[in-house]
Amino acid sequence: MSKELKTGIIALLIIALGVWGYNFMKRQDLFSPNSRHFYVEYDNINGLNEASVVTINGLQVGKVDAINFNPKLDKRGSLLVRLSLEDDFQFSKASIAKIYSAGLMGGQNLAIIPNYEGEMAVSGDYLKGEIESDLFSSVGEKLNPIQAKLENVLVEADSLLIGLNQVLDKKARESLNRSVIGIENTVSSLNNTMVSFNDILESNKEKISVTFDNTKKITDDFSKVSGDLAKSDLGATVKKLESTLSNVNNLIKGIESGKGTVGKLMSDEQLYTNLTNATKEMEELLREMKLNPKRFVHFSLFGKKPKPYNEDKNNENVSNE
Structure with a gap:
């Protein structure tokens, strides 16, 4: 074998190993x-990259092959993700490919949420894409409305302060300062008054204690009297009093109607006149007996007669002798 052939074979092996290593680093299996x-189409892949893991129910079944911009004009700016599955697990076209966070430092992965209703998905089909909010995204989504409200509050507070500065000119601010100083003086005076009051209470502690003791004694006596009254038969006493008053009323009614001696005395004018005349005559008789006793008791050896009754002298309380 010539050196050139050996060099060619070695170069081919190196190229093959390089391609295999490159695909291995991208987690692509050339033997599958x-x-x-x-x-899957996304508006935002949220940090997903090529060679990210694809799972179904937590089991790794494939990887992301490529991420490119969508070539369609009506979807310009959106991203098209191509993923490959090495497992023959079947699911329908209604399944969802959701991007999720693998952890705080683990990057983003893609999970297929299988759906078994409808037509089964085949290679080359499009799946519906979703993005699961991670911890920081959730916090950001919740903080964004709060931030907006806080900004509005700050703007309103700034406007309020500006308006307050415009309303409170120098004289108004000086007046407000004087009012605050007056309030402080009032509070200080109140504190001094409370101190004086505490001193008075401290100096009269014994007298106050005696006063409370006397009050307690009076209260106890009153409670005792109330208990005695409660024990006494007030109902019977009241009934007897009512009966007595009823009898008195009946007696007064009888007197007014002329019944009985007292009633006749009070209602019969003739009887009253006769009693008056009798009383008057009795008075005159007694006066005559006092002034001229000889007319009633007479002893005379010579037969001298007493002088007759003289009404004028009797009225003048003068003797007739």
Whole structure:
């Protein structure tokens, strides 16, 4: 064998090994001619690259072969991902190819979520693409609305401060400062008042204690009186009082209607007049007996007669002798 032939064979082997090594580094198996190829369209591949792993239910079944821009004019700017599957696992065209994060430092992989309804997918078909939000993307998606709201709040706060500065001129700011100083003085005075009040309480602690003791004693006595009242039969007493008042009312009604002696005395005018006249005559009789006793008790050996009754002298309380 000539040196030229040996050199040619060695060169071919080196080229073959180079091609195999290059494809091995890209995780492409040259000895699997029966692998299937599928295409997925994405607006953003989120860091997916060639030779990324393709899995079904967590099992590695293939890899990403190529990522290129979509040549179709109506989908300009979108990305077309070509993936190859070395497994003959069957799924329908309705299956989803989802890009997911393999970990914090593991990059992006592609998972096929199989669907078994409808027509089965064959090599060269297009699958529907989706992107699963990773931790940082989820945080970013949640923080973006908050950031927008925070920016709006800052803008409104800035506008408010500008308007406040425009409203509060120098005199207004000085007045506001004086008001704040007045509030501070008021708080200081209140603190001094509280200190004085505490001193008063401290100096009169014994008197206050005695006052509370007396109050407690009064309260206890009142409780005792209340207990005695509760134990006493107030209902029966009230009933007796009502009965007595009823009898008194009946008695007063009888007197007013002229029943009984008292009633007749109060209602019969003739009887009242007779009693008045009798009383008057009795008074005159007693006065006459006092002024002229000889007219009623007379002892005379010579038969001298007493002087007759004189009404005028009797009224003047003068003797008739």
